[in-house]
Amino acid sequence: MTNRKEVAKLAGVSEATVSRVLNGIGPMKESTRERVLQAAKQLNYELNAVASSFARGRSGNLGVVLPHVPKVHLFSTYYFSELLGGIGEAVHSRGYGLLLLFRDPTSVYDYVSLYRTQRVDACIILGSSAAEEEKQAVHRLADERLPFCVMDQRFDHPLLNIVAADHEQGSYDAVKHLIGKGYRRIGFLNGAPQYSNSRDRMAGYRRALLEAGIAEDDRLVYEGNYSRTSGRRAASRVHRDLGRLDAIFVGNDRMAIGLMQGLRELGCSLPDDLKIVAYDDSDAASFTEPPLTTVRVPFYEMGRLATDRLLTQLADKDKSDAPAALIREKLPTELVIRKSSGN
Amino acid sequence: MTNRKEVAKLAGVSEATVSRVLNGIGPMKESTRERVLQAAKQLNYELNAVASSFARGRSGNLGVVLPHVPKVHLFSTYYFSELLGGIGEAVHSRGYGLLLLFRDPTSVYDYVSLYRTQRVDACIILGSSAAEEEKQAVHRLADERLPFCVMDQRFDHPLLNIVAADHEQGSYDAVKHLIGKGYRRIGFLNGAPQYSNSRDRMAGYRRALLEAGIAEDDRLVYEGNYSRTSGRRAASRVHRDLGRLDAIFVGNDRMAIGLMQGLRELGCSLPDDLKIVAYDDSDAASFTEPPLTTVRVPFYEMGRLATDRLLTQLADKDKSDAPAALIREKLPTELVIRKSSGN
DNA sequence: TGCCATAATGTACACGCGTACATTAATCGT
């Protein structure tokens, strides 16, 4: 593997000059620039990224922390794959590397360690929850002023970068749509409350009911875990309650799909027996039977935005030592109306 | 950031001893081992991964090369997300880093450069095609004996690591299933022939027809690009040919879903008007209407296997200088029968 | 006790690059 020294020798300049030419730093004569570039080309030389990282003290990688979800092929979920796609695009367009970091389910994750080992310059944390351990880990990160951004999960730490979607409003819109169609007995199949976005959906659901003067009925609130299986499992309970349900709002498309499968197996006819509004507007939403009315969330955009803002923050910090502006984005959602909510 | 020197001082040993303790190399007294570990803990010390990589001359990263597919959110396709999931699991379990590499559509990709810059120790190439440029790039990699593995795409280079699925057999099984049900006028909606797996499917389709003594009819072979949109586009042509079609074999689930949507919009009733067998057994296959008969492909396993074998190869090469055993895996597929092929 | 093998640890340097600082070359204004 050829190195800087050989290039310098061939071009008849010092190593420092080679470095400067390759990094485009400082004034230089066009003729030497060309000589160096020519020599590099001739020797098939390229900067050693590892050595460069080492000398610079930064890895040039953005880390993406992925949760461990048992028995689920993570990338095959609309939520994560869209987020990751957006992150990937932004990272790539800014010349960074994208390092995937898998949380180990067996041990508490030490985020700070990622920085200590210099594996990454910054992180985006996906699938974070409000579980106590997790909360402490994230807060520690923020306390140390390390550059990172949490995706779609609220924390009350004042120094935390967050990019999220407005799930409260999205849920409100969803439920209001059902109310507007004249349905008043509206159930809710939510995900686990350890995710703030589940709690936000609950808040939106409640606000819509309250506003319409509909009393909340605890018995009509079901809990799943955002998986199709959990939706299917909920079907029997929902089926039992069909007598006091006009419609149901479901926390994501996957659960809705599972629920529909389950209900149909129990002999239901959809959307006649139950109106459904789901959440995410994943690919599948348009080709279920009936197609799902659902809340579109700009996951891809969220990933892109978080990455862009985070890397900008990183670059700014190198230039000035002023504290970086906090990232606090809440993106709007949009209700997509199809057949599952009746016609 | 604390470094080795400080730990050595606190523990009262040399830096080399710290290194040895941390890497578990050579014989050492238990007492010093504990002293070093204690000191490291006290100082919050962790190995600097970048410096370590630099000294060792290897990045510790496996690269995954992703194709650029216009207007498609790559991770949201079953094919890529499953492969990536499998790769991710294997990489993680072996303590490697996973670096995502996005092919730039505007420039020819120089795979060799990835190694020259030491960004990765090995690569897995996804979504590779037989396009001339691509072929040359891959062959160059193999000529230079660089450690990499191509996924699900055949090349005729003798030194190439390949993990693939048996699409010829899978397609044969699919078409044979239709023939076994008594259908003889069987169309084929395939993907682009630049992918060897498309050509393999074609071969399987032909073998099944030939074996049953059915003459092939060029007019019944359609071409899409594995996207849902392309399936939908094919619908009008297929609809026009409905008079000479009993059934159709489709190269993947996404196209089949698009095709079904398109046909239904044109007034078709499925599966009555046309029997369909698709390919991949993606999540969606089970909840389309009708559910898809489809060929299950172990993408996740393929990703895991390729990674495992490649990293093993890498480790072996460090130990001995014997040429590493070639990786040539062809995994079996399995026909999953549902309603779309008739009942 | 003295010798040797092996255990345990220390010394010293390479790895390839970025960059602060020193030095030399060119340019400009008067």
Add this chain to the structure above:
DNA sequence: ACGATTAATGTACGCGTGTACATTATGGCA
């Protein structure tokens, strides 16, 4: 023509680790 700038390049060192080799402790055995 000569200092004062600024351009252009060179020198030299640090970054934190892995590891070959040198050195010193330890234990076994005759």
